[in-house]
Amino acid sequence: MSFAAKLSDMPLIDAIRMFQRTVRSGKLMLWGASERGVIWMLHGQVVHAIVLNLNDRRLLHTSEAALRDLLNWNEGHFRFTPGDADCFYPVSITTPTLQLLASIEQTHVAELYAAYAGNLTPATMLEPLPQREGMNEKLHMSAMEWVLLVRVGQESKTLQELAADHSTSFEHIAAMATTLLKHGLVRIVGLQMPSEHGAMDNLNAAIRRRLQQQPKGLH
Numbered sequence: 001m002s003f004a005a006k007l008s009d010m011p012l013i014d015a016i017r018m019f020q021r022t023v024r025s026g027k028l029m030l031w032g033a034s035e036r037g038v039i040w041m042l043h044g045q046v047v048h049a050i051v052l053n054l055n056d057r058r059l060l061h062t063s064e065a066a067l068r069d070l071l072n073w074n075e076g077h078f079r080f081t082p083g084d085a086d087c088f089y090p091v092s093i094t095t096p097t098l099q100l101l102a103s104i105e106q107t108h109v110a111e112l113y114a115a116y117a118g119n120l121t122p123a124t125m126l127e128p129l130p131q132r133e134g135m136n137e138k139l140h141m142s143a144m145e146w147v148l149l150v151r152v153g154q155e156s157k158t159l160q161e162l163a164a165d166h167s168t169s170f171e172h173i174a175a176m177a178t179t180l181l182k183h184g185l186v187r188i189v190g191l192q193m194p195s196e197h198g199a200m201d202n203l204n205a206a207i208r209r210r211l212q213q214q215p216k217g218l219h
Contacts, residue, residue: 001082002079002080002081002082003015003079003080004077004078004079004080005077005078006076006077007030007073007074007075007076007077007078008074008075011074012030012070012071012073012078013071013101013104013105015028015078015080016028016039016041016046016097016101017098017101019041019044019080020041020044020045020046020097020098021044022044023043023044024041024043024044024080024082025041025042025043025044025082025083025084025085025089026040026041026080026081026082026083027039027040027041027080027081027083028040028041028078028079028080029078029079029080029081030070030073030076030077030078031054031076031077031078032054032073032075032076033075033076034053034054034055035051035052035053035054035060036051036052036054037049037050037051037052037066037069037070037073038050038052039066039067039070040089040090042085042089042091043085044097045096045097046067046093046097046100047089047090047091047092047093047094048062048063048089048090048091048092048093049061049062049063049064049066049067049070049092049093050062050066051066051069051070062092063092063093064092064093064095064100067093067100067104068104071104106184107184117177117178117181117182120159120174120177120178120188121159122158122159122160122163122170123158123159123160124158124159124177124188124189125156125157125158125159125188125189125190126152126159126177126180126186126187126188126189127152127156127186127187127189128149128152128153128185128186129184129185129186129187139183141179141183142176144166144176145176145179145180147166148162148173148176148177148180149180149185149186151165152180152186156189159173159174159177160173
């Protein structure tokens with residue numbers, strides 16, 4: 001049974017997770033304003049993806065780069081068509097889907113918080129973000145930045161207080177805090193970010209609208 005929705009109602013990352021949980025095999029086709037994407041899933045795992053130009057069918061992205069591009073789409077619609085797991089599937093992505101999505105999502109979160117790094121003030125406070133195993137094994141940070149990360153996890157202090165504790169300037173601490181933000185290791189306390197539940201709220205609203213459009217008397 002196929003499944004279709006608008007990306008404004010159900011973001012692609014939520015759709016992929018749904019098909020991953022149900023161990024589905026098939027093709028997930030997406031249409032944007034000027035591009036088309038296709039994702040192949042085998043037993044709930046994303047194994048290949050492409051992005052094409054709608055006008056001339058030119059290949060724009062493939063494999064993991066295509067998946068990352070498609071996950072940035074906010075407008076458009078998609079349709080999942082189940083397929084036989086015994087059929088041929090192109091395979092260019094071997095990283096487990098949950099691990100790949102976690103990596104992409106952490107990168108996105110880090111970019112969001114890094115955008116606010118220029119607004120750090122002496123009164124700013126940081127708190128650590130939950131980390132997934134193996135996600136930060138290749139980070140390159142100074143010893144002082146690692147010390148700051150540990151301190152942030154242990155104490156609730158402003159950047160000015162942390163600067164005083166380490167006998168350094170606020171500017172130095174702010175520069176290290178910016179590194180932590182860009183790596184997705186911490187977040188700014190009190191900063192309002194987009195709700196994690198926004199996507200499900202949109203989907204539930206769409207379902208209610210669809211039910212209201214059904215002819216009366218059908219059960």
